Amino acid sequence: MNKLAISISIVLSALLIGGVVLMGSQSSGGASGVATVVDGKQFIDITAKGGYSPRVVTAKAGMPTVLRVQTNGTFDCSASLVIPKLSYQKFLQSSGTEEIIISPEAAQGTMKGLCSMGMYSFEIDFQS
């Protein structure tokens, strides 16, 4: 095995791994949103299609909360919503809006939502 091939192989591999890691870290800092408050209730809107958007939502802790997940021709994994903290699992209709009630007691800390295969996720950050 000649040394040139080995070094090309190592350099190429390093570049690819670096590229993927970089892409991954960029996306995790993606779009963020803020909950809207109406009459003492806060609403969090998330669109589910090929992933969740926004990926990070900031909300108030200890407030009655409604999480509205909107689907529009969603046939991928993001329609299969799981929120481990709430023991919530539901397969959403491919088009429509799903309202998930989060009690003030549950609206604490960081809450994660994922698709059932785990490759898409979003995060609600309840700040006190």
Place this chain on the structure above:
Amino acid sequence: MPKSDQKTYTFHVSGMHCNACILMTESELKDVPYVTDAKSSLSSHSVEVTGAFGNKTPEGIAEELTQVLRPHGYGLSVERVQKDAGWGDFVYALPIALVLITAFVLLQKAGLTNLISGGSVSYGTAFVIGLIASVSSCLAIVGGLVLSLSASSAKEGGTWRTQALFHAGRLGGFFVLGGTIGLIGSSFHLGLTANVVLGIVVAAVMFILGVNLLDVFHFTKRLQLTMPAWASRHVVRGSRHDHYLAPALVGIGTFFLPCGFTQSMQLFALSTGSFMQGALTMLVFALGTFPMLALLSFGSLNIAHKPWKGIFFKTAGIIVIMLALLNLTNSLATAGIINPLFNI
């Protein structure tokens, strides 16, 4: 031929790693006119050849017989060749695997799912969803499983029939099960815990198969899902009574694999309330996934007989192991045990 001319030599065989190889090498060597008997051993990677070799040196015989076996990917030598794990193949396999994985990640970033619009599902849409599913997140689990199973099967001397049965099982299973949920209106969705457990089991199977494909660590041989010699014998001789069931059942089983696209199609089939509509929706969806999965399984089968098969098996092994780890972390994240690591 006088008996006194008969001599027995033991040669080391390179490239022998399956039960079918014993039969292959033995039958090829016995076809050589001056060879009267050949006995191969998988455990010691050796073959005992008896025949009238005249004044040929052992080295000369090894060279001649290698000519016979070379087309099948085996080689004979007098000295025991240091068991070559084929580390050199990694020079090619690693970058190739990484290029393919990067391409897969980029494909997910490209927003393929946005190609699907509207809420209604026609058969045309179901087909397109199938096509997209086969190159997206579902590829990590269904495609990974197909690649690991078919590459392992090809390595073990499996034939196209094994692969064809898997696909027939998948298509047939989707038709019948799709019709069933359309008719009885209750879906087969697994609960969260079952989903997580299934995800971990699939990841574990893929991991073991992936490590075996690398062919580097020999302790995993014990874990290897090797076809027993009698089964290989049937496959090699073209006899066919054993191997119908298993691949077909695995094919049918893919209906239950946690893949978002499959599940949303099942949800739609469920809402149709008719056997025929549900069955056709699922069948058309499965047909949409067929080109990609067929490429993976029949591709592995073809390549398994090429000279650069070592590189292929290692590439497949690396990809399968990475997908297994991806599926494992995803399952754990879904269970809320760890934070999601990947977000494609």
